[in-house]
Amino acid sequence: MASHSGLEIPFSVSRSHAPLRLLELPPELLELLTTSLPITLRLKSSSLDAGTSEAALCTPNKTYQMRQVQTSNSLYVVSPSSTAVNESNDQSGPGVTTFAQCNWTLEVQQAPPQSALPYMRQLIPLYTGPEDIDLLTKADFKTKAAVFSDIPLSDAECEQVWTDIVAFEDRDRKAAFRPSAKILTKTWAAISLSAVEKTIDLSAGLKATDVEDLTSALDEVPSELALATIKRLLPPEQQTLIINTPLSELDPTATFTLDRAQTVRSVGTWLMESLAETTRAELIRQWQNLLPEIWRGDAQLSAIEGVYQISTDGKVTSTSSIPQNGASKTAAAPVSTAAKRKWHEKFAQARKR
Numbered sequence: 217m218a219s220h221s222g223l224e225i226p227f228s229v230s231r232s233h234a235p236l237r238l239l240e241l242p243p244e245l246l247e248l249l250t251t252s253l254p255i256t257l258r259l260k261s262s263s264l265d266a267g268t269s270e271a272a273l274c275t276p277n278k279t280y281q282m283r284q285v286q287t288s289n290s291l292y293v294v295s296p297s298s299t300a301v302n303e304s305n306d307q308s309g310p311g312v313t314t315f316a317q318c319n320w321t322l323e324v325q326q327a328p329p330q331s332a333l334p335y336m337r338q339l340i341p342l343y344t345g346p347e348d349i350d351l352l353t354k355a356d357f358k359t360k361a362a363v364f365s366d367i368p369l370s371d372a373e374c375e376q377v378w379t380d381i382v383a384f385e386d387r388d389r390k391a392a393f394r395p396s397a398k399i400l401t402k403t404w405a406a407i408s409l410s411a412v413e414k415t416i417d418l419s420a421g422l423k424a425t426d427v428e429d430l431t432s433a434l435d436e437v438p439s440e441l442a443l444a445t446i447k448r449l450l451p452p453e454q455q456t457l458i459i460n461t462p463l464s465e466l467d468p469t470a471t472f473t474l475d476r477a478q479t480v481r482s483v484g485t486w487l488m489e490s491l492a493e494t495t496r497a498e499l500i501r502q503w504q505n506l507l508p509e510i511w512r513g514d515a516q517l518s519a520i521e522g523v524y525q526i527s528t529d530g531k532v533t534s535t536s537s538i539p540q541n542g543a544s545k546t547a548a549a550p551v552s553t554a555a556k557r558k559w560h561e562k563f564a565q566a567r568k569r
Contacts, residue, residue: 226311228297236293236316237284240323248275260368264338273324277372281327284320291318332377335367336394340383343393346436349386357391379455384444395441397489401506403445404483406434408506418479419508421471428463446472449479477519480511484520493533496526 241249248255261271273280297313340363341352358366360383364374383394395403407430411418416426431442447458454472483506488499496517503515517524517532524532 228311228313230314234316236318238318238321240321242324262335262366262368264335272368274370277370279327279370279373280324283323285323286320330369332367332369332374336377336381339363339366340392340394343395343399349389357389359390360385360392363392375459379448382444382448384440386438387440397486400486401490403437403441405506406437407442410434418474419510421473424463424466424468424470427472449474449482451475476511480514480519483507484515485523488520488523489534493531496532499532
């Protein structure tokens, strides 16, 4: 009978095994990791999900779920070792020894769409004025990076919601905040007034220097909040440019254009939520005063569908008990008559000049 000869590799099993799980990546992730410029994967979970054992594997712009699956096969992970090959003379040679046994595998698949908004509402304190910053202790401060790290979603998905709710990071205290509807209305009114005084047409293209002029030195409005407000009203591709590059480093000839429909809707929504309840005529009047002259005719209730309802007495009422930007009913209290008159008078005076 023919005999078979071949390479024999001594195999030994260690007495103790390290805890280990194998991660099974889908082809698209494996391809991203094996390119000449591999991406960084982040394993993320949230302190708000304590006890649920939820975790996510994130690329810069996508989120993947991980599922633990038990395997019935004996799967060992080995490493090179020096193993005895002849017990009679204590000779040894190269072999392999197990250092872990994997009974579970982590399967990865792309997660269904999920919003970071519920997380941000809990992680980021509401900003209703400068006094909110003074009332917080250092332990309450969370940077933008810390907020994103505590949300089991990709940074791109977090950044989109951060932009949508006009969240900002106070530069001095390194603390993240999300403004109330009242503050957003006040901020946009200050930007609009500044534009009138500096003869900057908000309905036309804005240079990087214009944006810098409009967002600096505003009364009682942090410059970071003013910039976040303008960024919210830009088309997505221009939002990305401001996110990735400081204004001072942008090409001076770069042009930014406010999205007309988005600006009209956002300003109307902020105003409606800040007023809570008003007459249709008063809402339209204040709304028009907050828009560039050429856009004033766009201030129609049809532009903010879903944000208001008409009550039985004909009043226009905000439909949300928790406004879209996360403000509470208290934060969305009506703007005082004195405050309304103050910025309306400023607009009138500025337009006469």
